Amino acid sequence: MPTINVYTELSPEEKEAKKDYIDRHSPFIAVAKTAKAGEKLAVNIRLGKDYSHPDDTDHYINEIKLFDKETLLATATLLSGINGGHGNKGQAEVTFFIVPQKNLRLTALVYCTKHGLWQNDPIEVAVS
Amino acid sequence: MPTINVYTELSPEEKEAKKDYIDRHSPFIAVAKTAKAGEKLAVNIRLGKDYSHPDDTDHYINEIKLFDKETLLATATLLSGINGGHGNKGQAEVTFFIVPQKNLRLTALVYCTKHGLWQNDPIEVAVS
Amino acid sequence: MPTINVYTELSPEEKEAKKDYIDRHSPFIAVAKTAKAGEKLAVNIRLGKDYSHPDDTDHYINEIKLFDKETLLATATLLSGINGGHGNKGQAEVTFFIVPQKNLRLTALVYCTKHGLWQNDPIEVAVS
């Protein structure tokens, strides 16, 4: 079954050794810590905090999914070329807009065509 | 074949009569008029300028595609519930981030589960 | 706006000159002419009747959508490599299974990463 890789599940030693590799494949969610029920909330997802990923035709970030707990909210399917194209590097990024009714626990699940599935640790948003 | 509806192809009379219907299904792209080659550019797409669309389980905005001329850059697939859920209305919205290398002519192609395909008139971005 | 190319809208002269090009980008739907309401029906879509399309990382068939009239039923999103991979050619193909309740008018809308959107003339299925 496909492995799902996670930024935080690795040991400090592994992280140091593979810091670039892990960083550029991991989704980082930027979202307000609190939100109002029934009001629009921006959820930004970007791959790579400090490093960039290739946008080669045979190696690129293809999919970014946003879940609230077990529930899929949206999927962004990207084509190679959107982040500069073959020979360039960039940070795949999308902002989804959601209208929550209750507390959120957000996870992004992303797919690299060469290095498989990656996700972040869940982010909590208090909705009132 | 599926009809592709467009905001601006209707007569003034039709627009007035169906203003709400047309507005809430039409994608509006917000993007800078000029951009630098190789630098990240935000492309915001929102459905409805003045009106909102239902987010009912049997009637919601399901897909938002971004094209540069004939080339697909990205697709956002939305699930019912993301804009408030059944009984609520909202404006489906996504921001894609692209790294252009030359002039852009951007079109959004969107799908409503009850009223089919809609697109906007192309938006030009000068890239240098 | 993205052009949607169609197999049958070209003149005989154009078809002869561009026969390979047109054939390998056009979706062909294979489906029974009649079906029973409430029973499962296979709808096969294949690109290319007589010719094959590259499966290169920068040039491949990326998406196959099935519509009934204006209603989207399903989308198959393919990744480069599924049809033999870079340097090979093949005919992108998927079979969707649908359970119709009334007469169908089926159209496939497909996307090539280099040559844009293509669709077939609608296919009618009598459902009783």
Added chain:
Amino acid sequence: MPTINVYTELSPEEKEAKKDYIDRHSPFIAVAKTAKAGEKLAVNIRLGKDYSHPDDTDHYINEIKLFDKETLLATATLLSGINGGHGNKGQAEVTFFIVPQKNLRLTALVYCTKHGLWQNDPIEVAVS
């Protein structure tokens, strides 16, 4: 993070008690045990071996992904209505066609809008 449910990871007691629930959410892959390199191979995926799943607008099978080891080959995104529509039950199903070059280890990862992600145990195909 989203849980991924699997048919075979449950105890015999749990399976008996929840047999219907588990069966109708689990993907079953039907594929030849051996295949020839460079030749087209049909991979059928169906949800439910003995039971059927609702096709309600608020509860339906939305996505069927096919992986070879860690590599995504294709995604079928389904809309509610394809399996009979609200009030009906059916078995979501798709056949992908792939052209393998070496041995395959196939997994389907599927998404139910109410009960989340499910996958099967990998299926091996010897390719020569």
